[in-house]
Amino acid sequence: MNQEEITMEEETQAQTEPPEDWEKKLEKPVPKILVEKLNFFYGSTQALKDISVGIKENQVTAFIGPSGCGKSTFLRCLNRMNDLIPGTKVSGKIYFDGTDIYTRDIDLSELRRKVGMVFQKSNPFPKSIFENVSYGLRIQGITDKTILEDTVEKTLRDAALWDEVKDKLDQSAMRLSGGQQQRVCIARALAVQPEVLLMDEPASALDPISTAKIEELIADLKKNYTIVIVTHNMQQAARISDYTGFFFLGDLVEFDETSNIFTNPKDKKTEDYVTGRFG
Amino acid sequence: MRFRINLLSSFFTGLTLLATLIIFAILFVIIGNVVLHGHKIISWEFITKAPREGMTAGGIFPAIFGTMALVILMIIAVLPVGVMTAIYLHEYAKPESVLTRTIRFAVNNLAGVPSIVFGLFGLGFFIQFIGAGMDKFFGLEVIWGQPCLLWAALTLALLNLPVVVVAAEEALRAVPKETREASLALGATKWQTIRRIILPQALPGVLTGAILSISRGAGEVAPIMFTGAAYFLPYLPHKPTDQFMDLGYHVYVMATQSPDVEATKPILYGTVLVLLILTLLLNFIAIFIRSKVRRQMRQSV
Amino acid sequence: MENSKTIEKKQQAESIIFKRRFHLSEFIIEKIIFLSSFLAILGVVLIFAFIFKEALPVLTSLEVKKEVSLKLFFSTTIWQPVSDFPRYGLIPLIVGTFKVVIVALFFSIPLSVGAAIYTSEFAPVRLKEFIKPIVEILAGIPSVVLGFFALMVMASFFHGIFHSTMRLNAFNAGVALSFAIIPVIYSLAEDSLNSVPRSLKEASLALGANPWQTAFRVSLSVAMPGVLAGIILGLGRAVGETMIVLMASGNASMLSANIFDSVRTMSATIAAELGEVVQGSAHYNVLFFIGASLFVFTLIINSLAHLVVGRLQRKLAGKV
Numbered sequence: 060m061n062q063e064e065i066t067m068e069e070e071t072q073a074q075t076e077p078p079e080d081w082e083k084k085l086e087k088p089v090p091k092i093l094v095e096k097l098n099f100f101y102g103s104t105q106a107l108k109d110i111s112v113g114i115k116e117n118q119v120t121a122f123i124g125p126s127g128c129g130k131s132t133f134l135r136c137l138n139r140m141n142d143l144i145p146g147t148k149v150s151g152k153i154y155f156d157g158t159d160i161y162t163r164d165i166d167l168s169e170l171r172r173k174v175g176m177v178f179q180k181s182n183p184f185p186k187s188i189f190e191n192v193s194y195g196l197r198i199q200g201i202t203d204k205t206i207l208e209d210t211v212e213k214t215l216r217d218a219a220l221w222d223e224v225k226d227k228l229d230q231s232a233m234r235l236s237g238g239q240q241q242r243v244c245i246a247r248a249l250a251v252q253p254e255v256l257l258m259d260e261p262a263s264a265l266d267p268i269s270t271a272k273i274e275e276l277i278a279d280l281k282k283n284y285t286i287v288i289v290t291h292n293m294q295q296a297a298r299i300s301d302y303t304g305f306f307f308l309g310d311l312v313e314f315d316e317t318s319n320i321f322t323n324p325k326d327k328k329t330e331d332y333v334t335g336r337f338g
Numbered sequence: 339m340r341f342r343i344n345l346l347s348s349f350f351t352g353l354t355l356l357a358t359l360i361i362f363a364i365l366f367v368i369i370g371n372v373v374l375h376g377h378k379i380i381s382w383e384f385i386t387k388a389p390r391e392g393m394t395a396g397g398i399f400p401a402i403f404g405t406m407a408l409v410i411l412m413i414i415a416v417l418p419v420g421v422m423t424a425i426y427l428h429e430y431a432k433p434e435s436v437l438t439r440t441i442r443f444a445v446n447n448l449a450g451v452p453s454i455v456f457g458l459f460g461l462g463f464f465i466q467f468i469g470a471g472m473d474k475f476f477g478l479e480v481i482w483g484q485p486c487l488l489w490a491a492l493t494l495a496l497l498n499l500p501v502v503v504v505a506a507e508e509a510l511r512a513v514p515k516e517t518r519e520a521s522l523a524l525g526a527t528k529w530q531t532i533r534r535i536i537l538p539q540a541l542p543g544v545l546t547g548a549i550l551s552i553s554r555g556a557g558e559v560a561p562i563m564f565t566g567a568a569y570f571l572p573y574l575p576h577k578p579t580d581q582f583m584d585l586g587y588h589v590y591v592m593a594t595q596s597p598d599v600e601a602t603k604p605i606l607y608g609t610v611l612v613l614l615i616l617t618l619l620l621n622f623i624a625i626f627i628r629s630k631v632r633r634q635m636r637q638s639v
Numbered sequence: 640m641e642n643s644k645t646i647e648k649k650q651q652a653e654s655i656i657f658k659r660r661f662h663l664s665e666f667i668i669e670k671i672i673f674l675s676s677f678l679a680i681l682g683v684v685l686i687f688a689f690i691f692k693e694a695l696p697v698l699t700s701l702e703v704k705k706e707v708s709l710k711l712f713f714s715t716t717i718w719q720p721v722s723d724f725p726r727y728g729l730i731p732l733i734v735g736t737f738k739v740v741i742v743a744l745f746f747s748i749p750l751s752v753g754a755a756i757y758t759s760e761f762a763p764v765r766l767k768e769f770i771k772p773i774v775e776i777l778a779g780i781p782s783v784v785l786g787f788f789a790l791m792v793m794a795s796f797f798h799g800i801f802h803s804t805m806r807l808n809a810f811n812a813g814v815a816l817s818f819a820i821i822p823v824i825y826s827l828a829e830d831s832l833n834s835v836p837r838s839l840k841e842a843s844l845a846l847g848a849n850p851w852q853t854a855f856r857v858s859l860s861v862a863m864p865g866v867l868a869g870i871i872l873g874l875g876r877a878v879g880e881t882m883i884v885l886m887a888s889g890n891a892s893m894l895s896a897n898i899f900d901s902v903r904t905m906s907a908t909i910a911a912e913l914g915e916v917v918q919g920s921a922h923y924n925v926l927f928f929i930g931a932s933l934f935v936f937t938l939i940i941n942s943l944a945h946l947v948v949g950r951l952q953r954k955l956a957g958k959v
Contacts, residue, residue, distance in 0.1 A: 140523060145433070172525035182516035184535055195524040198534070244520070251524055347851035351761055357753025358762075358770060361825075364818055365777050368788050419675045426676035430669070441676055444683040450872070450941040451934060452879025454906045455690065458913070458930040463689040466918065496682050503679065529665045557781025560881040560906075564913050586783045593787050594886055610787055614780065621779035625772055 089157075091116040091255060091285045092137060092174075097151035099132055099141070106132045108309045110151070114255070114302075119277060119286040121296035121317070124306030124332070130289040131179075133306070134257050137287065138174040139167060155255075172199075175253030179260040181240040183232035183247075188215075188224055191232045191243055195251035210250050217280070218246040219272050238269025245276065255285045262295070274299050293333060297321050305329045369614065376611030379604045385612070389570070393592060394601045398609050403574055404487075404582030405616075408562070409555045411491035411578065412498065417548055419495075420502025427503075428510040429532060449500035453560040460493030460565035461485075481579055488578035490566030497561055498551035505550065509543020510536065512631070542631040546624045553620035557613065559586040585613040690934060693927035706921040718892035718903065720912065720922045727925055731894040735809065735902030739884055740877045742813025742898055747820040747873060752866060754821075755828035760840075760854035771829065778822035786886030789815035794887065803899035807889035810898045815883045820873040827872060831865020831951060832858050864951035868944040875940035879933055881906040905929050 090113030099107035106129045114120050122130045135141045136153060139160060152159050160170055172195070183191050192214055193207045201207065211228070215221040220242040224235070232243050241261065248256060258277070262270035277286055277299050290296050296303050297317060304314040305328070313320060313329045324330045331337055387397035423441065431438040470483035482488075513536050521531040537544075559567070567587035575582040589609050596602045696703040707727040715728035758770045793815060794806045803810070835858045843853040859866070889901025890911060903911075909926050916923045 138523065140519065143519065143522065168525045168527050170525075171523055176523040178516065178520065178523075180516060182514075182520040184517060184520065185539060194521070194526075194534075198524070198526045198530050247520075247524065343852075344849055347849050350855070351757075351851045354753040354757035354761065357750045358757045360750055361754050361777065361821060362773060364821075365773060368780065368785070368818070371788065371792055372784070419678050422672045423676035423679055426672045430672065431676075441679055444680040446945070447938055447941050448679065448683055450875055450879075450937045451686065452881065452906055452937060454879070454881040454909050455686070455930050455934050455937075458690055458909065458927060459686045461913065462693050462927065463685060467689065496686075499679055499682065527662060527665055529668050553779060557783065559781075559783045560910055563910060586781055589783050589787055590882065590886065593790055606787075606791075610784055614784055617779055617781055618776060621776065625775060 090114055091156065092287075093152075093154040094137075095152045095154070097133075097136065097153060098149070099129070099136060100148040101132075101144070102146045106309050107136070110311045112304060112311055112314050114285060114287055116285050117281055117283070118301040119281050119288065119299055120302040120304065121288045121290060121300035122304045122306055123290060123293055123296045125337070126291055128306045129309045130291075130306045131259050134176075134259055134287065134289050137255070137257055138171050138176055139165075140171075140176065142167070172251050173253055174255045174257060175248040175251060176257045177241070177245050177248050177259065177261050180264055181237060181244050183235075183240050183243050185231065185233055187229045188232045188235070188243055189228040192247045192250050194247060199251075211246075214246040214249040215243075217249055217276070218242040219276055220246060236269075238265045238272070241265060241269070241273070242276075245273070249280075249284075253284065255287065256280065258286065258288045260290055261288065263290070263292070270295075293321075305332060307332070372607065372610050372614055375603075376607035379608035380611060384608055389605065392598075392602075393570075393596065393605055394598070395605075398583075398585070398588065398605070398612065400571065400574055401583040401585045401588045401609065402612065404567075405556050405585045407487060407575055407582060408491055408494065408566075408584060409552050411487060412494040412555045413548060413552060415492055415495035416498050416502055416551060417544075420499055420547070420551075421506045421544055423499075424503050424506030424510055425532060428507055429528070429536070445500050445503050448496070449504075451497075453497060453558055456493050456497045456561040457564050459496070460489055460561060464489040464492055465565060484579075485564060485566040485568075485581060486579045487566055487575050487582050490562040490582070491578075493561045493565050494555045494558065497558065498554055501551045501554065502544075502547045505547020506540065506544045509540035509547075509631075512543060513539045542627050546628045546631075549620050549624035549627070553617045553624070556620070557586055557617045559584075559590050562587060563590075585609060585616070589613060686934070690927055690931045693924060694931040696921075696924040697928045700924075703921045703924055707925055716894050718908070720925065721915075725922065729929075731892045732903055732905045732908055732929070734894055735888070735892065736878060736904040736906075738809040738898050738902055739813045739816060739888060739904055740874065742810055743816035743820055743877045744870070744874065745817075746814055747817035747824060748870060750817070751821045751824035751869075751873075752828050755825050755832055755866070756854055756859065758829050759832035760858055761850060771826075774822050774825050777818065778826075780818075782819055782880060782882040783886070785815050785818050786883040789883060789887035801899060805889055805891075805899065805901045807887055807901055808899045809888060809902040812884045812888035812902070812904075813898070815887050816877055816880055819880060819883060820877050823876050824866075824869040824873040827869030827948075828862070828866040831862035831869070834865070834951075834955065835861045836955070861954065862951070864947045864954065868947040868951070871940055871944040871947065875937050875944075878940075879906055879937055881910050885910050905933060 092114040094110055094112045094114075097107055097110040098105065110133060122133065124130055132141065136149065137160075141147050141149070149161060153161060155170070155174065158165075184194065186194075189207075189211055192211045196207055196210060212221060212225075215224065220239060223239065224230075224243075232240060235243065241264070245261075261277075262273045265273070274295065277288070280286060281301075288296070288300065300317045302314070303317045303320040305312045305320065305324075305326075307328055313324060313326045315325070319325075320329060321333055324333060384397040385402065386399050388400050389398060390396035423445070427438060427441060431441075465483060465485060468482070469489060472478075472482040473480060517535055517539070518531060521535045522528075526534070562584060566581055567584040568581045569583070569588065569591045571581060571583055573580075589606065592602055592606045592609065596606070697707060698704075698709065706725060712727055712729040715726050716730050717726045717728045718731050719726050754770070754774070758767055762770060789811055790807070794811050797803070797811055797814075798806045801810070839857055839861065840853050843857045844850070848856070884902075884904045884907045888904065888907065890903050890907060891901035892903035892908070893900060909930055912922070913926055916926060
């Protein structure tokens, strides 16, 4: 027992201990992602103010709010994509499965594999559809053709694109329509088997039919994944999410079950926004 | 009044057109003259045989061979270093740091240094310092400490470093940042992203820089005059410590030091024509690739 | 209490997938990239160091200074390093360089600036895409070919017109040199004129100015820093150019005001004499000294051009 304790001690040195009472703070089950007092600055401008929220596992959580209020910034904090922007500062903690992702010892590649992202504007690589979807696996060193082919098929099916492209997997992904490209990006993100999928306005650049397909997809995906969406389309949030958070000027004004936010909001600002008085 | 203003304006506009046409004419005359006097001598024999009878007969194959050997060595030296410098500047360096600005300063100034100064450097540093030092270290006779392919190629590599760096950086800059983000968001490391996504997309631009540098390397004479080029060698260079013949150097010596100008004139013009075709062809290819890439980028935006 | 804490730690340990792994290949590659970008700096430093090292004796070594020194450079007007009584008068070389460069600038500036104005202000769109590549072709002609052309064709041509005493002279070399500089000035000038915002040109035309007035009074004046930078760079290139002058100027280190006399420029001197000089001799040091001067000159030129272009950029951004 002592030996185990010692090795365990060494292994846990990298990880910061979450607050002792975090499990008491929120109702069980423990949230997949726990954000505590997150502040974010672009240079001297503060984009996020003291955000605290828990993202539940296997649920769809949506964040709404007028544009420029920090929703996308918040999303990008969750997989540390904001690190790519020079001059930004972060304070506060974000726990993924109990580990603070902003500690120095984090392996960023691993984090981003577990917390996947689909961007607002689809960004397929100028390569074939097959190469796009299998990219995430190949960078992990997986070269087994069978595994790659099976994963590509599975994720393209999940993204509701398989039937449309199964005969042209070798074609360049750039030749697909906008909606198809976005679904390739979704399949590509799913291929690495993330536990959380972050989606930044996933259907904003798409036509209504593609949008409907993607919303269907999201509803389907939550069985196996935790989904966090940012959208400026309130109706979309109302349709597909289980929990909704309202961002306004960098503050998380309200966070609750979706039905409550839209039918019985507690904050006046929330009410004004969801009833269309501004936005 | 209005009429006079407009008349004068038309006149000046016409002058600018004239300037443009004069430049065209200059180009036309130079190339035309070379083609006119040189095309007669161009033949398979000219390109594949060595010169005979004091450069009045035969071909210039050794000069072609030497130029190619020189340029190949140069590219091997300059391309990796130039591309890596561009990668560092664009992907890794902090934009305003002292180091970044120093590197850019160095690259920019390297571009303006006169080619004869490179020749001086090649002589003073590569041959007399490094080369002689190597000979002393290995206890050799004069092997490395003399003009040869290696030092001439390295001198040219230094001369062309800015060309490659600038072209490579422009190519890297053209890769959209969304593609980079997509790769990183999937868990790829920085280098994986560079290797698999960014470099392949930047390849045409890098190629343009490489081809332009080859064209310059083939045409420059001052840097190689004292670092390895020779007017007549009875052998072809087969190791880096050999001297070599070179098209540009050949033109220079033949034009200025030939005892019988009339007799060597055909070969001289032929050599110039070959050199011109070589450099202009390379330039064309580079410009073609560059314009194709720019058109592609405009389409995908 | 002890047990549950251990179990909790164990659970947390199992969920650790985040401990940073050390990617060896990534580390090595990054280091290589970092190091190779140093080579550019190293190159400039080394050039600086070595050329100055060999040039320094002219300023510092007593022995060398007996034969040649800064003072001696300017106390005689004869450049004759190879003789029983070697003399290193720099003045004929400097004047020679100056003559050739002046001729080159005289011809190249109006032609290249004029063509740049035509290309960016008046040329129909289809012609525009055609003109720039043609000038780039001119840029692609090696200087040894230009020197060859000046030697074989232009010299006799000008001789027939001007009947100068010397067939190879500063004028001949200067004109050939202008061919080499035209693309340099043209590309910077044209780029600058192009970057003048369309709205400015439209405003001028809307006020009733005709295209020339717009081009001259608006575009050119806004783009002037860029045009100027192009001229500065052209100047730098002209001073440093070797092969053209080596082949077309006559290579005689004589001092005169006549542009139809043969000249010897600084760069051509190095090229002409480096082959026969004894390593380590005073003559050798002098050649390196001249090279060092050329190097410093181009450094200054480059910085100047940069400053001027920076001014253009700030002007367009509204900060000047």
